[in-house]
Amino acid sequence: MARPQALMIQIATGDPRPIGRQIVDAVRMKIATGELSAGDQLPSVRGLAQQLTINPNTVAKAYAELTTEGWLEARQGMGLYVAAPRQRLSDDERERRLDDAIGRFVNDVIPLGFAPDEVQARVEHEFRQLVPRKIA
Incomplete structure (x- = not known):
C-alpha cells in the first residue's frame, strides 16, 4: 500500500x-x-x-x-x-480568472514604481523557477 x-x-x-x-x-x-x-x-x-x-x-x-x-x-x-490531470475549468472561466489575477497583480505592482521591463523579467524568472517541467 x-x-x-x-x-x-x-x-x-x-x-x-x-x-x-x-x-x-x-x-x-x-x-x-x-x-x-x-x-x-x-x-x-x-x-x-x-x-x-x-x-x-x-x-x-x-x-x-x-x-x-x-x-x-x-x-x-x-x-x-x-487526481489524474484534466482541465478543471472551462476555457471561459480560465480566461476570467487569468484576467482577474492580472488585474490584481497590476494594481499591486504599478504603485511600486518599477519599470515594466523589470516587472516582466521578474515574472518570467518566477515562472521558470516554479514551473520548470511545464515550460521545458
Whole structure:
C-alpha cells in the first residue's frame, strides 16, 4: 500500500488569506508544478492538522474544496490522492480568472514604481523557477 506523500506546506500567520485558503493554494501549486503527481497520496486530515497545528475541520474543508474542484480524489477506505490531470475549468472561466489575477497583480505592482521591463523579467524568472517541467 502506498504511503501518504509528505505535504511540506507552511501556514503564514501574517497572510491575509484564511488558513484553509492557504492550504488549497499550496496543494494546487504543488500539483501544478509537478511536485505532487497523479496518484500521490496526501496525509490524512488529522495528520495534516497535527503537522500544521490547526483544527482538523480546516483541513477537511480545504480537502473537500480540492476534491470538488477535481484536484484530489477520495478512494473509499484508502484516503485522498492527487487526481489524474484534466482541465478543471472551462476555457471561459480560465480566461476570467487569468484576467482577474492580472488585474490584481497590476494594481499591486504599478504603485511600486518599477519599470515594466523589470516587472516582466521578474515574472518570467518566477515562472521558470516554479514551473520548470511545464515550460521545458
